[in-house]
Amino acid sequence: MTSEFMAKDQHLLLLESSSHFPLPHGMTFSYGTAGFRAVGSKLPSTVFRAGIVAVLRSLKTGSAVGLMITASHNPILDNGVKIADPDGSMMTQHWEPFAEALANAPNPQSLVELVFHFTKEEGISLGGGGTCAEILLGRDTRPTGEALLEAAKQGIKSIVGAAALDMGILTTPQLHWMVMNKNKGMKASESVYFMQLSESFRCLMDMVPKGTRKDCVDSRVVVDGANGVGGEKLEQLKKLLIGIDIQVRNSGKQGEGVLNEGVGADFVQKEKVAPSGFGTKDVGERCATFDGDADRLVYFRISSSNCNGIDLVDGDKILSLFALFIKEQLHILNKQGDEGTNNVLVTRLGIVQTAYANGASTDFLKQQGLEVVLTPTGVKYLHKKAAECDVGIYFEANGHGTILFSEEYLSKLQKKCDDLACHSPGSEHHKAALRLLAVSKLINQAVGDAISGLLLVEVVLQHMGWSMQDWIDLYNDLPSRQLKVKVADRTAITTTHAETQVLEPSGLQEAIDSEIAKYHKGRCFVRPSGTEDIIRVYAEASSQEAANALAKSVSRHVDHFLG
Ligand code: NG1
Ligand code: ZN
Numbered sequence: 001m002t003s004e005f006m007a008k009d010q011h012l013l014l015l016e017s018s019s020h021f022p023l024p025h026g027m028t029f030s031y032g033t034a035g036f037r038a039v040g041s042k043l044p045s046t047v048f049r050a051g052i053v054a055v056l057r058s059l060k061t062g063s064a065v066g067l068m069i070t071a072s073h074n075p076i077l078d079n080g081v082k083i084a085d086p087d088g089s090m091m092t093q094h095w096e097p098f099a100e101a102l103a104n105a106p107n108p109q110s111l112v113e114l115v116f117h118f119t120k121e122e123g124i125s126l127g128g129g130g131t132c133a134e135i136l137l138g139r140d141t142r143p144t145g146e147a148l149l150e151a152a153k154q155g156i157k158s159i160v161g162a163a164a165l166d167m168g169i170l171t172t173p174q175l176h177w178m179v180m181n182k183n184k185g186m187k188a189s190e191s192v193y194f195m196q197l198s199e200s201f202r203c204l205m206d207m208v209p210k211g212t213r214k215d216c217v218d219s220r221v222v223v224d225g226a227n228g229v230g231g232e233k234l235e236q237l238k239k240l241l242i243g244i245d246i247q248v249r250n251s252g253k254q255g256e257g258v259l260n261e262g263v264g265a266d267f268v269q270k271e272k273v274a275p276s277g278f279g280t281k282d283v284g285e286r287c288a289t290f291d292g293d294a295d296r297l298v299y300f301r302i303s304s305s306n307c308n309g310i311d312l313v314d315g316d317k318i319l320s321l322f323a324l325f326i327k328e329q330l331h332i333l334n335k336q337g338d339e340g341t342n343n344v345l346v347t348r349l350g351i352v353q354t355a356y357a358n359g360a361s362t363d364f365l366k367q368q369g370l371e372v373v374l375t376p377t378g379v380k381y382l383h384k385k386a387a388e389c390d391v392g393i394y395f396e397a398n399g400h401g402t403i404l405f406s407e408e409y410l411s412k413l414q415k416k417c418d419d420l421a422c423h424s425p426g427s428e429h430h431k432a433a434l435r436l437l438a439v440s441k442l443i444n445q446a447v448g449d450a451i452s453g454l455l456l457v458e459v460v461l462q463h464m465g466w467s468m469q470d471w472i473d474l475y476n477d478l479p480s481r482q483l484k485v486k487v488a489d490r491t492a493i494t495t496t497h498a499e500t501q502v503l504e505p506s507g508l509q510e511a512i513d514s515e516i517a518k519y520h521k522g523r524c525f526v527r528p529s530g531t532e533d534i535i536r537v538y539a540e541a542s543s544q545e546a547a548n549a550l551a552k553s554v555s556r557h558v559d560h561f562l563g
Pocket of ligand 1 (some may be wrong): 033034072356377378396398400509528529530531532536
């Protein structure tokens with residue numbers, strides 16, 4: 001076959017297959033903070049086209065990529081699609097404009113032109129000539145998921161030489177983890193994922209120091225699965241776990257409730273109330289909640305005073321717990337002593353947050369001597385920054401986050417651990433190295449993962465000998481308030497300094513500053529949302545009334561400048 005013939009073939013195949021997936025009338029799709037999202041029934045054309053983007057990305061990188069069908073914490077009738085890069089992180093941002101253009105191509109002809117133009121620009125050769133693309137597919141439990149998966153497969157099949165691997169119903173982090181593992185030449189099945197988590201969890205549990213207060217730390221945790229895919233997976237995994245008593249509610253079983261409706265991490269964190277299925281019977285229990293695709297985790301406790309009210313333990317406090325634990329292990333590892341080898345393992349430990357992190361958490365982390373960096377909102381920014389460190393811990397307040405270990409650092413750590421195993425097996429130094437290695441296996445290295453995050457929280461609480469109250473008492477959150485302002489054009493606001501300062505329209509930042517100056521411990525910023533057509537206003541102050549008032553007055557300024 002000549003390459004000219006193959007290109008012609010490819011052209012016809014794309015034209016024909018895309019004609020079955022017309023763009024829905026009057027809709028525009030944008031690749032937002034976490035991929036494309038819309039009502040599921042409107043998404044077949046978008047998912048078909050995302051399948052094409054995934055194939056091109058795989059051809060470009062020469063590695064497997066992932067395509068996940070989910071709309072995370074959105075209502076059940078919504079759905080969405082996002083692409084995972086070969087290392088398991090979110091698709092590189094500089095491909096987003098192409099993904100968006102393709103999703104909005106008005107007809108098959110313009111779609112084909114876009115594909116051919118882009119592949120030429122990127123030096124990707126189409127026509128199957130020996131190079132094979134591989135796409136790992138996953139979906140959550142949404143009713144539109146199955147049909148959209150079929151659309152993705154059709155999109156993938158419309159490029160010659162591409163193969164789709166259906167990995168089944170998965171959490172978002174499971175799919176990202178599988179993509180990462182596959183490209184490292186490791187096994188990428190769900191059973192290996194469960195095995196890795198349960199084994200590293202057991203290893204950490206076995207090394208919980210004896211004689212701490214661990215006996216009084218309850219091993220029971222009640223988990224709200226948001227009626228999504230995470231609850232179901234946790235039910236499977238818990239059979240392999242020893243030393244922990246997990247009770248799953250809202251696990252998505254038929255008749256238990258609706259996905260994300262009055263349940264889940266987003267609901268609990270934003271509304272600050274208990275999810276459905278939890279009540280007075282749970283007062284004092286350690287409770288956790290996932291979002292619909294299980295990439296967010298927050299904890300809560302039902303307050304004894306008010307059964308509807310909760311003590312929220314958000315992503316900032318999970319981050320603080322992890323940071324203290326990692327810092328302690330690094331300290332032990334590098335302590336001079338008879339038992340350890342004397343060479344210090346220099347480690348750059350970095351903490352990454354966004355401006356939405358509660359100011360009290362940032363102050364707390366800095367007081368611990370930790371290096372804290374802020375990035376714009378969206379895990380793609382946080383992840384990238386954390387990956388610059390030897391060990392980088394990132395979390396959004398909403399519960400999305402993880403701990404990243406650089407490959408280079410892990411191999412140094414492994415070497416140190418091997419040395420210690422020879423010279424001082426069972427020493428505190430050796431245990432610290434083993435713990436850090438186990439954490440790197442337990443916590444998902446590709447993306448924030450509610451299931452692996454939950455297991456790490458549980459074992460760290462045991463290790464510290466901490467009750468839920470001890471954890472809550474780490475610091476007191478400053479009262480905060482978030483508001484949304486509807487405006488004609490949200491892109492009229494541009495920001496800088498990790499979205500904490502407004503650049504445009506001019507004068508707005510001065511107006512915000514003058515409001516902040518009126519409040520003790522006042523902090524406030526505004527930014528256009530990446531997932532909704534609104535401006536978000538965040539305010540913090542020393543009392544709830546003050547935070548509310550600051551958010552309200554700044555919202556008025558936004559309205560005035562943009563209304
Ligand atoms: P936007 O709509 O851009 O604020 C929201 C969350 C992000 C992130 C994305 C993706 C807040 C304030 N923002 O983004 O943190 O999780 O959704 O789901 O929670
Ligand atoms: Zn999610």
